[in-house]
Amino acid sequence: MFEPGGSRQQPEIKVEEIINKIGAGIGRVAQRFGGGGMKIIGLGAILLLTLLWLGTGVYTVGPRERAALQLFGAFQTIQGPGLHWYFPGPIGKKTIVDVMNTRSMELGFFTTATGTVTDQSEEALMITGDLNIVNVQMVVQYKIGDLEKYLFRVDDPGETLRDVQPGLPDGRTLKDATEASLRQVVGQRSIDDILVTRREEVESDTSIKLQEILDEYEAGLQILNVALQTVRPPDEVRAAFDDVVNARVDKESRINEANAYEQDRLPKAQGEARVIIQGAEAFKAEKVAIATGEADRFDSVLEEYNKSKEVTRQRLYLEAMEEILPGVRKFVLTEDANGNLLQFLPLTDDADVKVVEP
Incomplete structure (x- = not known):
């Protein structure tokens, strides 16, 4: 609910009434002392009256x-907290305002003093950027940012509904600027942005636009916060919009479930992949080592073969025969035996190697 007020004026002294009372008193005294005493009493009364009048110029300004x-109706300056003196009325005038007070204004609805909330459809119904109609209710919180501009730059007609008196920008000036800002922001966005997805952006953009308009008007108001309240489609199509919202909630729920499944399965799959990769790398290293060893062995055999081809060829032949005929007792006959089978060379492990001479 809008909170009007917040200013107070120092009471003005009714000089004429005081003069009349003092004049009556002087008349009664003059009848006793005659004409000479009349002059002295008159001067004293004028001096006393002047001191009293000057004393009314003392005033205090609170911390907030x-x-x-x-001076003669023209603005002079802003005075801060403390005890001060200024020309009394009717020469001077002092308007003391609580500039730290946070005030609020409701748009799209109105809360009475008893707490009853009344919708204001002419303020709340707006057209979105995708040509839908939406009912937007909002609360604006603000304070006085520039007291001079607040008091003297805007002549507001006031607002009867919210009990705002004419003269200050808290009335129609603030309400119309707020409504214009909100309608502009809503008209640039889809209904989904306003209902669900980008409410904070709508609030921020409305606050910025509203402050720009008030600064252009020199209203002296500082916007503190803009908060969307009830945002809903018109009653005629609310059921359809509720279905859309429910479907969107279901969609988000399924997406979240899928993301949770992904977070559960992905680390396991990555771990299994690392195990397979490590096994493949180990297999690769093993095969490369074996191939390298066989290549080195071949190179060494080739080197020996080049040095003594017959001996190497004979050794390779014997090693191949031992590999081809495992577990068979084998005898090697030399050429010197001349066909004599009694001279042989056993190659198995279970017999001593002997060369039999004929």
Whole structure:
């Protein structure tokens, strides 16, 4: 609900009434002392009256307040907290306002003093960027940012519904600027952005636009916060929109479930992949080592073969026969035996190697 007020003016002294009372008193005294005493009493009365009048210029400004000073109706300066003196009325005028007070204004609805909420459809119904109609209710929180501009730059007609008196920008100026800002932001976005996905962006953009308009008007108001309240489609199509919202919620739920499944399965799959990769690398290293060893062995055999071809050929032949005929007792006959089988060379492990001479 809008919170009007927040300013107070120092009471003005009714000089004419005081003069009349003092004049009556002087008349009664003059009847006693005659004409000479009349002059002295008159001067004393004038001096006393002047001191009393000057004394009414003393005023105090609280820690949260500021005082706007006027001289013959023209604005002079802003006075901060403390005890001060300024020309009393009707020469000077002091308007003391609580500039730290956070005020609020409701758009699209109105809360009465008893707490009853009344919708204001003419303020709340707006057209979105995708040509849908949406009911938007919002609360604006603000405070006085520039007291001079707040008091003297805007002549507001006031607003009867929210009990705002004419003269200050808290009335129609603020309400119309807020409504214009919100309609512009809503008209640039889809209904989904306003209902669900980008409410914070709508609030931020509305606050920025509203502050720009108020600064252009020199209203002296500082926007503190813009908060969307109830945002809904019109009652005629609310059921259809509720179905869309429910479907969107289901979609988000399925997406979250899929993401959770992914987070569960992906590490396991990555671990299994690493195991397979490590096994393949080990197999590769083993095969490369074997192939390298066989190649080195071949090179060494080739080197020996080049040195003594017959001996190497005979050794390779014997090694091949031993590999081809495992577990068979084998005898090697030399050429010197001349066909005599009694001279032989046993090659098995279970017999001593002997060369039999004929």
